[in-house]
Amino acid sequence: MTFAVIKTGGKQYQVSEGDTLLVEKLAPEAGEKKLVFNEVLLVDNGSKTVVGLPTVAKASVEAERVADERGKKIIVIKYKPKVRYRVKNGHRQLHTRIKITKINSDF
Helix, strand or coil, X not given: CCEEEEEECXXXXXXXXXXXXXXXXXXXXXXXXXXXXXXXXXXXXXXXXXXXXXXXXXXXXXXXXXXXXXXXXXXXXXXXXXXXXXXEEEECCEEEEEEXXXXXXXX
C-alpha cells in the first residue's frame, strides 16, 4: 500500500490514494477542481520509504476538490470581573474537502 505525508495549511497529513480529508481552505484557481501538492515530506510504496530533507524531490500528490465547507462554530467569550466587561463572539473556520487521486514518485 502506497502512502505519503503532505504538508498544507501548516499541518501534515498522511494520505493514500482514494482518501478523502478536510484541510484548511485552499484558494480556488479559476474553477479548477484538480490540485497538486508538491510539499511531500515522506513517500512509502510498501517496500521502500523515502524521507525528504525537508521534502522529497520529484514527488507530488494529486487531488481533486470535492467541496468548500465551514467548520463547527466555536464560541469565544471574554469576561473581566468587576468592570461590567463581557464580549461574546462566534467563529466558523473555512475548510476544503479533497479526494486524493494519485501519488507520484520517482524511486
